[in-house]
Amino acid sequence: MQTDTPGSAPKTTNPPPRDAIKRALGERARAAGFEIMRITRPGAIPQAGERLMAFLADGRHGTMDWMEANADRRGDPRQLWPEACTVIMLGMSYAPERDPMEALGEPLRGIVSTYAKRADYHDVMKRKLKELAGSLERETGEAVKVFVDTAPLMEKPLAAAAGLGWQGKHTNLVSRDAGSWLFLGAILTTADLEPDTPERDHCGSCSRCLDACPTKAFPAPYQLDARRCIAYLTIEHKGHIAEEFREPIGNRIFGCDDCLAVCPWNKFAGEAREARLSTRIELDDPPLADLMALDDTAFRLRFRGTPVKRTGRDRVVRNCLIAAGNARDTGLLPSVASLLGDPAPIVRAMAVWAYRRLASPEAVAAARNLHYPGELDPDVRKEWDTGTTS
Structure with a gap:
């Protein structure tokens, strides 16, 4: 979900070099528990809108009408916030301690998906993202907005464009560091930070x-x-x-x-x-x-x-x-x-x-x-x- 802008710090007259800002933000992100942080541009996913429209046209979203409601904005972050210059994508691991498929052999128990066996990730990540965004705003004086999952923002294509991983054949993000177990969050900002290289697809012939x-x-x-x-x-x-x-x-x-x-x-x-x-x-x-x-x-x-x-x-x-x-x-x-x-x-x-x-x-x-x-x-x-x- 989108949160309120963490603050309204005045423009910094002499902000640190953008590579230093990026490096410091990455260190703070790791200290906060994020596995990976990478950066991309709002216009880095030009095919996402077209693919979304095809998905909706085929009715594959079922009764999730909220996907249709903001489809035009969802496909392009620039429609969401035209002033944004940079998208900071962050991934937090939720890797389970044991193989969740083991519980399929216990039919008298109900299997709860791994992500839901813990504190709601919306609340956990929102708090941490707001802290990171606030530090960036104070350091640069640039505007920031925080998003976790429910806003019309396509996190998975953006995460792939930023280099967190790639969208696997199951359509979820796969990371070489965290496998398929990543919560995603985003910070959009007017600050101009150096983008990272997108990750290539490593699924190969695996199905x-x-x-x-x-x-x-x-x-x-x-x-x-x-x-x-x-x-x-x-x-x-x-x-x-x-x-x-x-x-x-x-x-x-x-x-x-x-x-x-x-x-x-x-x-x-x-x-x-x-x-x-x-x-x-x-x-x-x-x-x-x-x-x-x-x-x-x-x-x-x-x-x-x-x-x-x-x-x-x-x-x-x-x-x-x-x-x-x-x-x-x-x-x-x-x-x-x-x-x-x-x-x-x-x-x-x-x-x-x-x-x-x-x-x-x-x-x-x-x-x-x-x-x-x-x-x-x-x-x-x-x-x-x-x-x-x-």
């Missing part, structure tokens, strides 16, 4: 990230169809999840790390430094039964300070019910049954789906007789009518 995707969300290398992406389905998508994606989701209840986790460049990521706030583990992959028992208040308390809270209780419980249905463990039946009458239709629908997979035909028939007559939501009724028994 591990494409092959690892459970839902085949990559129509081709370097292309993503978000409508098929588990991260989109479990986090961004607010409605019912189509049946074709439910089994592939497995026990992933918030995001999916598969395409990131298999990247061979991760071997250079190293272990996260314990002192770095953005990588401090705050929650593990929790038991499904515990999560399905949460009401809204308990959910907010359980996930406060993490990105999971922003998605909301109903969507996360919906995802947990899909995971419960995939677990095929009858020990989860009481938890699933308790949600057949939940106030949220997206929860009720997936409770029906999971119940059909776990309960006996006789129990399913009895539950249907109890709940179906008063059910008004057509999608929930459809689950009762056409859900798969096994």
Whole structure:
């Protein structure tokens, strides 16, 4: 998100040489916990706007209408702030301590994406970026603006242009220093700093990230169809999840790390430094039964300070019910049954789906007789009518 300009320092009459400014800023960035800092120009991504428009025209953004709302500004940073001369791109590692795919073998637990197991990176990075931007403003007297993720700014193409890494075949940034585990932030400034050389693509013939995707969300290398992406389905998508994606989701209840986790460049990521706030583990992959028992208040308390809270209780419980249905463990039946009458239709629908997979035909028939007559939501009724028994 864009933050307020850190201050309004007067123009410095004799600022230090720009190479000294850049060197000092890089040292402060590393001290703040950023893995990499590189610099580019606002006009360094001329193809980004065209590619974005093609992505939107194909409908691959799904229900993420916010991508369309500022598409013209999103494709060119100069539309966002015409006076900006320099884009300072920073990357902060969130490399996990263990392979996140190991949890796929624990079906009674819900897998939370690595980035969301810690303090919300928006808050962590915004604070650190504002400190860096403030020091640059005081040193040069130039204007600065800070961005973290949600503003109409295409961080990944800018990061590649700056030399932090390259956009891999999974469309995420890959770094030779941090693999596929980087949070990105940007400082735009009117200061004129020397740009760095863009990084070239080092993916070669590797296709591990494409092959690892459970839902085949990559129509081709370097292309993503978000409508098929588990991260989109479990986090961004607010409605019912189509049946074709439910089994592939497995026990992933918030995001999916598969395409990131298999990247061979991760071997250079190293272990996260314990002192770095953005990588401090705050929650593990929790038991499904515990999560399905949460009401809204308990959910907010359980996930406060993490990105999971922003998605909301109903969507996360919906995802947990899909995971419960995939677990095929009858020990989860009481938890699933308790949600057949939940106030949220997206929860009720997936409770029906999971119940059909776990309960006996006789129990399913009895539950249907109890709940179906008063059910008004057509999608929930459809689950009762056409859900798969096994």
